[in-house]
Amino acid sequence: MASGDSLLTFEAARGIPPNSTAAATRDRRGDDGHFVYSFNASTDSSLDFTDVMPRQYAGTTGVTLVIIYMMASATTGGVALDGQFELHDEAGHDMDNSGFAAVNTVTDTVPGTAGQLGYVELTFTDGADMDSVAAGDHFRFRITRDPDHASDTASGALQCVSIEMRET
Amino acid sequence: MAVLSDAQRREVWADIMNLVDKSGESIAIDKIALRQAINSSDQWIDDNAAAFNASLPEEARTALAASQKSRIFEMVAAKRREVG
Numbered sequence: 259m260a261s262g263d264s265l266l267t268f269e270a271a272r273g274i275p276p277n278s279t280a281a282a283t284r285d286r287r288g289d290d291g292h293f294v295y296s297f298n299a300s301t302d303s304s305l306d307f308t309d310v311m312p313r314q315y316a317g318t319t320g321v322t323l324v325i326i327y328m329m330a331s332a333t334t335g336g337v338a339l340d341g342q343f344e345l346h347d348e349a350g351h352d353m354d355n356s357g358f359a360a361v362n363t364v365t366d367t368v369p370g371t372a373g374q375l376g377y378v379e380l381t382f383t384d385g386a387d388m389d390s391v392a393a394g395d396h397f398r399f400r401i402t403r404d405p406d407h408a409s410d411t412a413s414g415a416l417q418c419v420s421i422e423m424r425e426t
Numbered sequence: 427m428a429v430l431s432d433a434q435r436r437e438v439w440a441d442i443m444n445l446v447d448k449s450g451e452s453i454a455i456d457k458i459a460l461r462q463a464i465n466s467s468d469q470w471i472d473d474n475a476a477a478f479n480a481s482l483p484e485e486a487r488t489a490l491a492a493s494q495k496s497r498i499f500e501m502v503a504a505k506r507r508e509v510g
Contacts, residue, residue: 299440299457331453334454334456411457413455413460414446415447
């Protein structure tokens with residue numbers, strides 16, 4: 259696919275709370291109860307998404323994850339988010355265990371109004387950076403808020419709405 | 427009673443952030459400033475505990491347990507917050 263083309267979209271409702279580490283919590287937001295997952299501001303919390311990498315993925319420049327979020331109450335400060343891939347290849351990864359590649363981190367200044375959306379891009383180069391996930395491979399993507407990061411200063415929960423995966 | 431430990435102040439900090447999130451309010455300071463406000467509040471309560479005790483009528487001052495005096499302080503403060 260061409261650079262910038264959309265590969266996958268993970269709506270928050272598709273999120274899978276992990277067992278092996280503290281999980282983000284399911285929540286509803288606003289008059290119509292928009293479905294979100296909340297990541298608190300004091301301890302690490304994570305959420306997983308699984309899928310098969312589309313066959314159209316070129317496997318050259320990597321992927322960009324666009325994380326769409328809002329803050330539950332904060333109107334100032336920043337957030338830090340970690341992302342990491344886990345390849346589930348044929349006769350390779352043992353699904354009884356976790357085996358993520360190293361995290362990539364992105365920081366963002368939160369929107370000035372709680373409830374407005376922020377869009378922040380987290381990039382991965384093709385290859386080891388994304389645990390060598392290639393077209394047709396099953397994989398897991400984990401997002402974690404890192405409240406101890408120097409740039410994570412915003413009070414209260416970050417609410418993840420959706421994540422789009424694009425060809426970088 | 428001494429000031430709260432760092433872990434106890436952290437617990438208050440996390441609880442307040444959760445309460446604000448659920449209240450539908452917004453908060454215009456970052457979590458570092460919020461934590462400093464909690465530390466200052468705890469220190470002020472410790473610094474002024476004797477003055478609070480001295481302000482109570484003699485019967486209450488001598489007959490109530492420390493935990494009962496703390497509850498009076500807590501509930502009066504909560505009501506003052508509620509009525510604005």
